[in-house]
Amino acid sequence: MVSEVIEDMLKRMQSHPGVIGSVIINKEGQVIKSTLDNTTSLQYASLATRVCDSSVDALRNIDPTNDLTFLRVRSKKHEILIAPDKEFVMVTIRTTTDGA
Numbered sequence: 001m002v003s004e005v006i007e008d009m010l011k012r013m014q015s016h017p018g019v020i021g022s023v024i025i026n027k028e029g030q031v032i033k034s035t036l037d038n039t040t041s042l043q044y045a046s047l048a049t050r051v052c053d054s055s056v057d058a059l060r061n062i063d064p065t066n067d068l069t070f071l072r073v074r075s076k077k078h079e080i081l082i083a084p085d086k087e088f089v090m091v092t093i094r095t096t097t098d099g100a
Contacts, residue, residue, distance in 0.1 A: 006033050009090060018094040020078070025049065025089050032088060048082050048091045 006024050013022045014035060021036035029049035034041035056068050071082040074096060081092040 006088075010035060013090075013092050016094070018097060020093045020095060022093070023048070023091045025091065027087070027089070036093075044080075044091050044093065048080070048089060052082060052084050052089060 010022050010024070010033060013019055021034065021040070023034040023036060023041045023044045024032045025045040025048065026032055029045055031038075031041045031045050036044070051071060051073070052068065055071055059066055059068055068084055071080075071084075073080040073082070077096060079094050079096050081090075081094070083090045083092075
């Protein structure tokens with residue numbers, strides 16, 4: 001069941017314009033599934049895990065009753081979308097476009 005959900009999420013994300021790839025990682029930071037090469041997947045998994053952990057800590061310091069649901073990190077070239085869930089974290093990388 002979980003694998004079908006993951007496959008469906010990856011297919012949906014890949015169909016959006018500008019999406020470079022997606023990585024799904026478990027709570028331990030291990031890659032479950034990816035549309036990227038292994039080295040790039042591991043790099044994004046490690047970085048996303050650290051960003052999520054830091055963001056959760058910061059958010060809980062501000063409001064202990066709140067919870068992290070989504071992160072968006074944007075640079076001149078790329079946008080990294082991070083969606084943490086109870087069982088896994090989905091990371092999607094896409095190119096940025098003017099006016100987005």
